[in-house]
Amino acid sequence: MGRIKKKGTSGAAKNYISRTRAVKKLQISLPDFRRLCIFKGIYPREPRNKKKVSKGSTTNTTYYYTKDIQYLLHEPLLAKFREHKAVAKKIGRALGRGEVGDAARLEKNLIPKIKLDHIIKERYPTFVDALRDLDDALSMLFLFANLPSSQHIPAKTITLCQRLCHEFEHYVIISHSLRKSFLSIKGIYYQATIQGQDIMWLVPYRFVQRTAGDIDFRIMGTFVEFYTTLLGFVNYRLYTSFGLVYPPKFDKKADEEGAELAAFQLQGKTISGAEAATNGKVPDAATSAKAQAEVDKLTASENVEDEAEETSTALVQVDEEGNTDVIDKFETTAQDADVLPQPQASSAEIASLFAPFTFYLSRETPRAPLEFILKAFGCKRVGWDGVLGEGAFTTKESDSSITHQIIDRPALPSGALSEVPDVPETVNGGAAPPKAQWPRSTMPGRTYVQPQWVWDCINQGKLLRPDLYAPGAELPPHLSPWVKPKKGEYDPTLPLEQQEPVGEAESFEEEEIEEEEEASDADDALAVDGKGMNIDAIVDRDSSVEAGEGMDVMSNDDDEDEDDDENEPIDDDWEGFESEAESEVSDTEVARRQHQHELEAEAAGVEPENKTLSAKEKKAEIRKKAEKKKLQEAEERERLKMMLPQRKRKLLKRIEHGTEKRDKEAENLRKKRRRIEKAREAANAL
Structure with missing residues (x-):
């Protein structure tokens, strides 16, 4: 046993x-x-x-x-925790005896310092593993970099998070790893591809953050302590693999003046004394001869930068006119066919999207995300107003080298601003100075766009029409680049005619007409009620008596009315009352009778009358046909469903429930869009 x-x-x-x-x-x-x-x-x-x-x-x-x-x-950290506990007891006893100096000495000399290097190596055996786990780390560190310092969040922690985040952004800029970005309610989403790994992180908007008291900052502080160590190792590996010295030189004075990214100066390992410019011009130095050749190639490309700037506008126009170098697009011929995958431009073309341009950021625009995105996509010259901080390519809005200006303010009427004071007609060299800038006037030859133009351009991988993003213009919808519309779902990029089923527009118009009639009836009733009449007291005089009137006695006038009725001629064509069955004839019966009349007319040799239908009748006929077809499909589906086993029938029922829910959401969105377009057309007509 x-x-x-x-x-x-x-x-x-x-x-x-x-x-x-x-x-x-x-x-x-x-x-x-x-x-x-x-x-x-x-x-x-x-x-x-x-x-x-x-x-x-x-x-x-x-x-x-x-x-x-x-x-x-x-x-090994267990021993560190126990040492820390022992020293904390000694510090507590010293403070209890009033020996503040001894307590400070113990805290300075005996508090053990915890290092997480071995834990990073244990959790991430390869560098790819660390990159895969970088999403949460970047989101947390960017969040703490924008928080105000408090008793729970020390200032040195915020400074460390800001430094690590700026170092990572510098690598994304020089490697052109950024791929997509999206403006959401939570913040700005970024996606970069580093060594084949897609990394997505969230950066909050720079508003005044108020930390609530129900947040456990000890838990979040522990995550921040681990993530700072992880990102430090990742930045070191990325910089050294790119041939740069880590950590980069940091200008504390420039950072205090708001330089942010420009406060860091990158250095190559093999180029002594060759420091990068603070506005993003960095030589990509490498240790090997092959990497050095790449650096020489990049340097040669910078020399022809001015020529590329002059010819950029002409190149864009040629592409729009149908240049053969433009990437082909595969379009579907059938209406219900699947969407074919489209070829994308190479990473080198996308990385140099804004290379030929010089941007200027107005005071009201978010400088930090725009500077990061523009530099990540090839722009070397970004200027802004002096109040936004140091590190700009130019702080003069009247600079003639500026090709694009990003503004985010409404267009004002011409008489809403005071007159600009006169300026001297000539300056040194005899050239006339430019006049006052936006919103008083615009510089000739400069393109003015709203910030959304930058995000939409990088998400679509091409330069979009700037007139759609002009100051004060109604912007197109800003859609997430990671959400692709599926078959049957609402697609805001397509017109309604291409995605709505047959008969939906006609039924929507009928619903609107009914709603307008109900609203007008309600307004008439309110108008009658407003004249002092009691609506509840209005009753049918032929079938009942009004309250308070009593019984009416027959008068001579009533006799005269009866005599008039007797003298009226009787209609001989009257065939009795029409039954409900005859009044409610189905559409099939109506079609059958119409076909019978046509056959009788053809047998008698008489041409049938071609009745011209009005637009309203045509829409009603289209709607009826669509409803009839939909009813037939539903009946056929129910017939086929009865032939399935019970288990598969339940599964099909769940699938149909999800499909109906999706179709209902898409229909509601189409109705909402149709109302908006109708209101817009009415406003434009006025």
Whole structure:
């Protein structure tokens, strides 16, 4: 006879351990246990059967894998935590005795410093693993870089996050790794492709952030401590692989004046004393001869930059006229066919999208994201107003080299501004100075666009028409580049005629007419009520008596009315009352009778009357045909559904529920768009 197993010593009860038992086993406090689990990437687990794990208890308990806790027993950070606890006791005793100097000395000399280098190497054996886990790290660090300092968030942590984020942005700029971006309610989404890995992160808008009291900043601070170490290693690897010195030189004075990206000066490893310009002009130096040849090629391309700027406008016009070098697009011939994948431009062409242009950012535009995006897509010269900070290519709005100006203010009427004071007619050299700029006047030859033009251009990989994004113009919809419309869903980029089913427009017009009639009836009733009449007292005089009038006595006038009725001629064509069955004739019966009349007319040798239908009748006929076809399809579907087994029938029912829900959402969106377009047409007609 085998030995009887004791309950709770094998199976699920042995594989899981509660948090209380884990803390006792590691002999650390609960905050240190949480911190250690965040560093090591150990998270709570949910057992399949909690009763087996908890030996029949139903209390809500947090469980971990026993192997994970056993793995933590040999972690070197446990010794650091215990040393920190011992020093904290000594500091507390010194403060209790009033020895502030001794407490400061103990804190400065004996507090152990925790390093997470070995944990980074354990969790990410290869560099690709670190890149795959970089999304959350970048989002968290960019969030803390925009938070104000407080007692929970020290200023040195915010400074460290800002420095690491700017270093990463510099690498994205010089490597042209940025691919897409999207303006959302939460913030600005960016996607970069680094060594074949797509990395997406979120940057919040620069508003005044108010940190609530219900946020546990200790947990978030632990994540920030780990992510700063991770991003520091990633930046070092990216810079060295690109042939740059890490960390880059940092100009503290320029950073205090708001230079941000321009406060960093990148250096090549093999080029001594060759520092990059603060506005994004960096020589890509490398250790090998092949990389040095690439640097020489880039330097030669910068020399012909001015020529490219002069010919950029002509090149764009040639492409719009149908140049053969433009990438072909595959269009579907059938209406319900699948969307074919379109070929995309090469990364080199996309990286130099804004290379020939010089941009100027107005005061009201978001400088940081625009500067980052423009430089990441090849623009070397970005200027802005002096109030936005240092590091601009030019702070003069009247600079003649500016080709594009980004503004985000409404167009004002001509008489809304005061007159501009006179300026001297000539300056040094005899050239006339430019006049006052936007919104008083515009510079000839300069393109004025709104900020959305930049995002839409990079998402579509080409330069869009700037007149659609002119100041004060109604902008086209800004759509997410990661969401592709599926078959049957609403697509805001297509006109309504191409995506609405047959008869939907006609039914929508009928609904609008009915709503207008109901609204007019309600207005008439309110108007009658406003004249002092009681609507509830109005009753049919032929069938009842008004309240308060009493019985009316027959008068001579009534006799005269009866005599008049008797003298009226009786209609001989009257055939009795029409039954409900005859009044409610189906559409099929009407069509059958019409066909019968046509046959009788043809047999008698008489041509049938060709009745011309009005536009309203044509729309009603189209709607009826669409509804009839839809009803026939539904009946056919129900007939086929009855032939399926019950299990497949239930599955088909769930599929149809999802499809109907999707179609209903698309229909509501189309109705909303149709109302907006109709209101816009009415406004334009006025």
